[in-house]
Amino acid sequence: MVVIAFLSTAFIEVARSVPMITVLFVASIMFPFFVPEGVEVDKLLRTIIAVSLFAGAYMAEVIRGGLQAVEPGQYEASAAMGHGYWQSMRFIILPQALRISIPAIVNLFIGFFKDTTLVLVIGLFDLLNMVLSATSDPKWLGFEVEGYVFAAAVYFIFCFSMGHYSRRLEAKQKQR
Amino acid sequence: MQTQNTAQSNDVLLEARNLNKFYGPFHALEDVSMELKKGDIKVICGPSGSGKSTLIRCMNFLEIPEQGDVIFKGEKVEDSAKSLRALRSQMCMVFQSFNLYPHLTILENCTLAPIWVNKTPRKEAEEQAMHHLERVKIANQANKYPSQLSGGQQQRVAIARGLTMNPEVILFDEPTSALDPEMIKEVLDVMISLGNSGQSMVCVTHEMGFAREVADSVTFMADGQIIETGNPDEFFTNPKTDRAKDFLSHVL
Numbered sequence: 001m002v003v004i005a006f007l008s009t010a011f012i013e014v015a016r017s018v019p020m021i022t023v024l025f026v027a028s029i030m031f032p033f034f035v036p037e038g039v040e041v042d043k044l045l046r047t048i049i050a051v052s053l054f055a056g057a058y059m060a061e062v063i064r065g066g067l068q069a070v071e072p073g074q075y076e077a078s079a080a081m082g083h084g085y086w087q088s089m090r091f092i093i094l095p096q097a098l099r100i101s102i103p104a105i106v107n108l109f110i111g112f113f114k115d116t117t118l119v120l121v122i123g124l125f126d127l128l129n130m131v132l133s134a135t136s137d138p139k140w141l142g143f144e145v146e147g148y149v150f151a152a153a154v155y156f157i158f159c160f161s162m163g164h165y166s167r168r169l170e171a172k173q174k175q176r
Numbered sequence: 177m178q179t180q181n182t183a184q185s186n187d188v189l190l191e192a193r194n195l196n197k198f199y200g201p202f203h204a205l206e207d208v209s210m211e212l213k214k215g216d217i218k219v220i221c222g223p224s225g226s227g228k229s230t231l232i233r234c235m236n237f238l239e240i241p242e243q244g245d246v247i248f249k250g251e252k253v254e255d256s257a258k259s260l261r262a263l264r265s266q267m268c269m270v271f272q273s274f275n276l277y278p279h280l281t282i283l284e285n286c287t288l289a290p291i292w293v294n295k296t297p298r299k300e301a302e303e304q305a306m307h308h309l310e311r312v313k314i315a316n317q318a319n320k321y322p323s324q325l326s327g328g329q330q331q332r333v334a335i336a337r338g339l340t341m342n343p344e345v346i347l348f349d350e351p352t353s354a355l356d357p358e359m360i361k362e363v364l365d366v367m368i369s370l371g372n373s374g375q376s377m378v379c380v381t382h383e384m385g386f387a388r389e390v391a392d393s394v395t396f397m398a399d400g401q402i403i404e405t406g407n408p409d410e411f412f413t414n415p416k417t418d419r420a421k422d423f424l425s426h427v428l
Contacts, residue, residue, distance in 0.1 A: 076238055077275035081289040082265035082341065084257060091288055095279050 008060070015057030020115055023054045028122035047119060055112050062108060066101035067093065099173050106166035110159045127151055188247075189214045189376055190235065190267075190345055195244035197230055197400075204230045205241065206400045212345065212378055217371045219387040219408070220380045222397035223423060228380045231397070232347050235378065236267050249344070265293050268338030272350040274330040276322040276337070282309065283318040286337045294341065301340070308336040312366050328359030332366055339370075346370070348379040384427055388412055396420045 015023075027050035028043055035041070070093055078088035098105075117128045125133065131147040134140050140147065190212040197205040205227050212218050220228045233239040235246060237253060237260055246253040253263050277285050286305035290296040296304070309315040312332040314325075322330055331351055338346055348367065352360045364386050371377060371390040381387065387394055387408055394411040396403045396419075403419050404411070412428070415421045 071275075073271060073273050073275035074277065077269075077271065077277070079260075080236055080238060080264055080269040080271075081337070082261055082293040083289065084261060087292050091292065092277050096277075099279065 012057045023050050024122050062101050062104045066097035069100045070096045102169050187213050191247040193245045195241040197241045215374045216392040217377045218393050219391040220395045226397040227400040228397045232380050266344045268343040269347040270334050270351045272353050274334045278322050281319050282333050286340050290340050308339040312336045327355045328362045331363045345376045
């Protein structure tokens, strides 16, 4: 248990103290040097795994904050009623901790959603980079603005809906 | 002699032996011993900071005493998951701040532990929960959430939640201290009716009227020590120690 806790803390601290671009470079350029000859992992898959782990470190901190915000009395009440650690987490603590964390989780989602455009630096194409490369296509000549506006609209709709959904969840939670 | 000993130890449901508890340099409990007989109601009173809450929380190991033993039904309680589960499924606690689960309905609050700790089938657990909610006169609110109820109602639900585990002992940790005056009585009434039905209870409380009416024994604590223990008539009319006299002159 102590070992797991130490490894988790170490991972979170390292991941949070490294810029996302570094993580992307490690996944796309450094990683192939460390695997044996012949083994090949798809670049997109490598990037997805790296970004997931990176985001996971931030998410872990958000959830920790939620766990600490649950009243100590809730831990005591569930223990006094005879629930063990896993039961008390599953039925009593986590449902409350996650609800408390909703705004921070959505905030994180929006941030990482926008950060995905950074994959440009390792030569992957996301929506924005697609538009960027499309503008060099002669067929698109004169429609650059429309392309960018479309990309902006997509980002706005996604981020706005996420924010809105979070606010609705919060309002629903407040009714209780 | 031998048989007499066993009879005596069977009679004692819960016992604390020479408990010591420290918070850093602060000695919160100093060599505290007490026992509770089956069916008895024990009231623990004393000024704030006297260690009475610490004592009752040591009984179900929410606080782990550094020295001393807690003996429940003749068995020493160990600080292990198994021992604690066995202890806590037969002993419930009512807190000053209710500590109901705010994300669950009243009924769900009362069925969670029976279903998952005692493995009672859901339907049966719900029937029992409704029975206990009726006992505390709050069955009509079963589908509401705790925040929709008044403090007194919440505390009665907390008592019902404990009763669903059919506990041998109920520990009350200042159950009325967070309540508005007009709500204290409804909670005390429930506690009195429980006591009259033979439920064993340990109550940390400032409600001296309650202590006088139903307690089988009163324990007075100050500065982490038990100063005196006696039956309520004796304690209230003729306290033996100056410390107790002084305390009573302030609260009565």
